[in-house]
Amino acid sequence: MRLTAMDVFNFDSASADMRERAEIWSETLRVPAMSVGVYLLSADATDDQTPHDEDEIYYVVRGRAVLRIGSSSRAVVPGDCIFVAAGATHRFEDITDDLELLVVFAPAYTGD
Numbered sequence: 001m002r003l004t005a006m007d008v009f010n011f012d013s014a015s016a017d018m019r020e021r022a023e024i025w026s027e028t029l030r031v032p033a034m035s036v037g038v039y040l041l042s043a044d045a046t047d048d049q050t051p052h053d054e055d056e057i058y059y060v061v062r063g064r065a066v067l068r069i070g071s072s073s074r075a076v077v078p079g080d081c082i083f084v085a086a087g088a089t090h091r092f093e094d095i096t097d098d099l100e101l102l103v104v105f106a107p108a109y110t111g112d
Contacts, residue, residue: 011061014038015100027109035108041065041099047091054105056084063099065092 009028015038018026024045029036041047041063058067060080067076069090076082076092084090092099 009036011038011100011102015040015061030108032108034104034106037103037105037109039099039101039103041092041095041101043095043098045095045099047093047095049091051087051089052084052105053086053110054107055086056106057104058082058084059102059104061100061102063095063097063101065095065097065099067091068093 007029014026014028018024018038018040024040025037027035027037039058043063058076058081060076060078060082062078064075064077066073067082067090069084069088073093074082
């Protein structure tokens with residue numbers, strides 16, 4: 001995907017399309033320096049992600065959960081923006097309301 005000087009995606013449309021397709025992850029924008037995606041976890045879901053090779057930022061659009069990074073944990077709510085360092089073990093737990101997250105990877109996500 002090659003971006004122009006201004007590319008836009010609508011988070012609500014992307015998440016609605018993903019729900020229709022029963023997807024939990026979709027990359028929406030990508031350049032070599034970063035990638036952006038939407039991550040959806042339903043209430044009571046199990047987040048089975050593994051550490052990534054990239055730094056990551058989560059922005060909580062909707063929902064409530066606990067984010068565990070290593071041995072630390074913190075409740076997250078809409079409006080929270082969380083940094084997770086490359087290689088850090090992390091996952092969302094105790095998801096009480098469907099979680100909708102905007103995710104930014106830098107550099108672009110490699111899938112590892």
